[in-house]
Amino acid sequence: MHVLAARPPSWSGFGIHGNWDVVWYYTVVHLRITALALALGAAVAFPLGLAGYRWRRTYPGILGVTNVLYTIPSLSLLVLLGLGFGLGLLNDRPLIVALAIYTLAILVRNLVEGLRGVPDSVKDAAAGVGYTPRRSLLAIELPLAVPAIMAGFRVAAVSTISLVSVGGVLGRGGLGFLFFEGFRRNRTSEIIAGIVASVLLAVVVDIALVLTRRVLTPWTPARAARR
């Protein structure tokens, strides 16, 4: 990403003063890791969810696998991906893959439940006016499932943002880097800055996703019930 300077700015002194550029830098890194993990997770969850919806028997199996993966502690998964699958430990790739794996449990479930929530009468009506099953899925069922899909996306996004920091243990992890560097260098303000920035980022992203859903589903009331 070209938004970032080639060399990360470093924290100087003990207060937040003069270090806003550092916080901003790691916030952008944090957001980038989150976005890549969500994109990767969604790219995998979409076909899995459609398969679970289309072939009902596969769904418990798919759900079971994603739930077991969700159970593996993140630090473990991160280390195992980095060392075991040759992704390396000193870059963000294992972190992005680990975070993407965690989003699957949430994204797949919400996609399938959202699609299943489309009333049969609507599907019958679509078939009645000549929609092929594929067109019905793309033009009718998926759009109607958007609120549920977006609800899952919000949970996944907020969870991912709070999880990115785990990479800080290994010297990565966006704002998590500030936690662990602040710890090593005895700079409490650096840790607090990281925590506050992480919470703010989660809130901003959540609001952005709510607005996105409103744009995507103009027919729903502004305050849709959360699942």
Add this chain to the structure above:
Amino acid sequence: MSTFGDTIGWLTTAENWWGPTGILQRIEEHLQYSLLAVGLAAIIALPVGLVIGHTGRFEHGALGLSGAARAIPTLGLLVLLGRWYPVQVGPVIIVLAVLAIPPILANTAAGISGVDPAVRDAAQGMGMTPTQVLTRVEVPLAAPLTLAGIRSALLQVIATATIAAFAGLGGLGRFIIDGFAVRDEARVYGGSIVVAVLALVGEGLFVLAQRSARPAGLRRRRAPSPAVTVPIPHTAGGVST
């Protein structure tokens, strides 16, 4: 893949398992922190969840709070505590408990308030007192969901407790953090495997417990749909931090 061989070697070396800094000792510490934290969380969250579910008040507030709790970077809080109160178990337990409260509270409340009103009416009609309705009908019917909440809390806490090592404490995180510090990959890798296995075993035990907690009258029916049994997904470090 020498790393793989080294890891197997590390995991199969007897000295790594026994002694005051051995794997068994670390597992014990890890479970100790985790169970204390979840126990503390349960003491607070179960009665509050019960009241919220039974009265139907503050339900939105409770759900909103548990949603908002997801945004808190637990790791950051633990690191901050490690800085303020190094090598003290209490503060770490409290942060871990804070992490464990939302899933237990939200699931207990959802379980109680989700009891079919007709069932409640029937219990009343049979002459049960309000207390009996609560303890003999609502609590047992909510038990599977409550247990699901405790399960997801425990898993998150087990996962996050690895970071206790940063606060100068024990637990399995020591292998990952110390191993990383001295570039001993086998130790980092081996420690990670032990944490993952611990979490998976915990999950398995809980699935069994949940099955036996389902009231006998409901047992023969089809398993409820995942939308009902799976708790609201939570994470903090964890999904498993």
